[in-house]
Amino acid sequence: MSLEEIREAYAECAPWMERLDWLDRRLTGRYRRELFGDASGQVLDVACGTGVNFPYLPSDVEVVGIDISPEMLARAQDRLEGLAVDGTVRRMDAQNLAFDDDSFDTVISSLSTCTFPEPVAALEEMDRVCKPGGQILLFEHGRSDVGPLARFQDWYADAHYATAGCRWNQEPLELVLQSGLSIREAETRALGIVTLVDARPSQESVVDTVRARLSSPEG
Template identity: 75%
Template sequence: MATDSRTAARDSGPAARRPMSIEEIRDSYAECADWAARFDWLERRLTGRYRRELFQGAEGRVLDVACGTGPNFEYLPQTVDLVGIDVSPEMLGKARDRLDRLAIDGTLREMDAQDLAFDDDSFDTVISSLSTCTFPDPVAALEEMDRVCRPGGRILLFEHGRSDVGPIARFQDWRADAHYAQAGCRWNQDPLELLVAADLPVREVRNRALGIVTLVEARPSRDSLLDAVRAHVIEG
C-alpha cells in the first residue's frame, strides 16, 4: 500500500502530466551553464567520490550521455576514447573548456539523448550522471544507451532519487512539484523502476547518501540474448 501511494504521488506531479520539452531544457541549461561552471568546486566536493567510484573502471570507446559541463571527465581513465553529448550548446562550451584544461582529447556533439545519432554497438562503455531525472522520456534515453553499447560492454549510471529514510522521502514527495517547476528535476523518482521499464539487465546496484544516490552497472540487453544462445549451443 505504501509503495502504491508513493508511486501515485510521483505519477501525479507536473513532470508526469507534461515533462519539459527538449527546447525548454535547452533554454534552461543556457541560463545555468555559467552558474554550473562557477560552482564546479562544490560539485566535486559533493559528488566527486561517487563519480570516481563508478567511472574509474570505464574502458574503450566511452560515451558520456548528457555530459553537461563535463564533471565526469576527470574521473575517467586517460586511456579511453571519449565522446560527450548534450542538448545544450552552452553546456558543451563549458565542457570543451574543461577538456582543454584537463588536456583530454575528446569529441563533443550537440545531441538529444533520446535520439542518439550513432550506429548500434558503437561504444564499449556508456556513462551518464544525474540525467534521467530531467529527460522528457527517460526510458527512451536508456533504450538508446542500450542500443549504442556493444554486447559485452557496460552502462554505468550515477543517479539520484527518493531517499530510503522516511522523513527525507516524505519531504521529497512534498516538494516534488515545486522542485520540478523550479529545476526541471524529478528528484523523488526511482531510478531502478526506469531500468526495469527499459529492460536493462542490472549487474550491480550501490546505494549511497541515505539512499538518495544510486550507482548502477548495467549490461546491454543483447547480452541476455547472447547468453541464451550460448547456453542453447552448449546444451545442444
C-alpha cells in the same frame, strides 16, 4: 518540460554550474571516481553537461560527450582541452542518439534521468549504442530511503520540477528495469538519494561477451 524548455533552463544555469564546480567535486566526486574509473575503450557520456565526469575517466579512453545545451557543451569542450583524455563533444538529444548500434564500449551518464522528458527512452538508446560485452554506468539520484526526507521530496516534487526541471523523487532503479538493461550491480548511498548502477546491454548473452573479449586487442 519539453527539450527546448530544458535547453533554455540549462543555458541559464551553465555559468553558475561552472562556478560551483568545486562544490560538485566535494559532494559527488567520490561517486564519479568510483563508478567511472572503470570505463574503458570508446566512451559515450550522455547528457555530459559541463563535462564534470571527464576528469574521472581513465586517461586511455576516448570520450564523446553529448548534451542538448550548446552553453553546457562549450564549457565541456574547454574542460576536455585541459585534460589528458582524448575526445570531443556534440549537441544531441539523449532520447535519439545519432550513433549506430553497438558503437561504444562504455556508456556513462550522471544525474540525468531526472531531467529527460522520456527517461526510459534515453536508457534504451544507451542500451542500443553499447556494444555486446560493454558496460553502462549510471550515477543517479532519487527518492530517499528515509521516511521524513522522502515525504518532503514528494511534497515539494512538483514545485522543484517547475523551477529546476528535475524529478527529484524518481526511482532510478525502476527506470533501469523498465528499459530492459541487465543490472550487474546496484547500490544506494547518502540516505538512499544516490544510486550507482553497473549495467550491461539488454540483449547481451554469454556468447556475445566471449566473442567481444576474443575480438578485443587484449584477447
